[in-house]
Amino acid sequence: MKARVVVTPKAAVLDPQGAAVKEAMQHLGMPEVKNVRIGKYLEIDVNGDGAEMEQRLHKLCRDLLSNPVIEDYQLLKE
Template sequence: MYKVKVYVTLKESVVDPHGSAATKALQKAEFTEVQDVRIGKYMEVTIEKTEKNIEETVHKLCRDLLVNTVIEDYRFEIEEVEAK
C-alpha cells in the first residue's frame, strides 16, 4: 500500500488573492518581515498496490482529477506503508 502526499500550488504567474490577504493580515499583526504568502493545497491519498506503475498512476490522478493544471502546479511524495 502507498501513502501519497500531494502538494498543489498556484503557478507563479497566477495572482493569489488568498495569499495576498494573508500577507496583509500578517503584516498588520506586526509580522512586518513577511514579504509574501502563497496559499496551496495538501492531500494524502492511500493507494493499494497493483501491477500499475505508482508514479504514472499518481500523475494521472493529479492531472485528471485533483489539479487544475492550467493554473496549478503539483508535486508528490510516495511512501510505501503497511496495510491497515
C-alpha cells in the first residue's frame, strides 16, 4: 500500500514560514498572492493493506507525524 500524509498547521495557528513565502512571492512578480500556508508531505510505502493497517497508520499520524495541538493531518491511500 502507498499512503500519502499531508500535515498542515491548524487554521488558528500562525504560520510564519508561510507568511515569509507569501512576501517573497509578492516581491517576485506575483502581487496577487493572498495567503500561503506551508505543511509537510510524506509518501509512505507499506507492505500490506486493510482496515487494521489503516487504523495503525492513523495512530502513527497522530503520535509521530503530526502535533495534534497545532497541526491537522490528512491520510490518503492509493
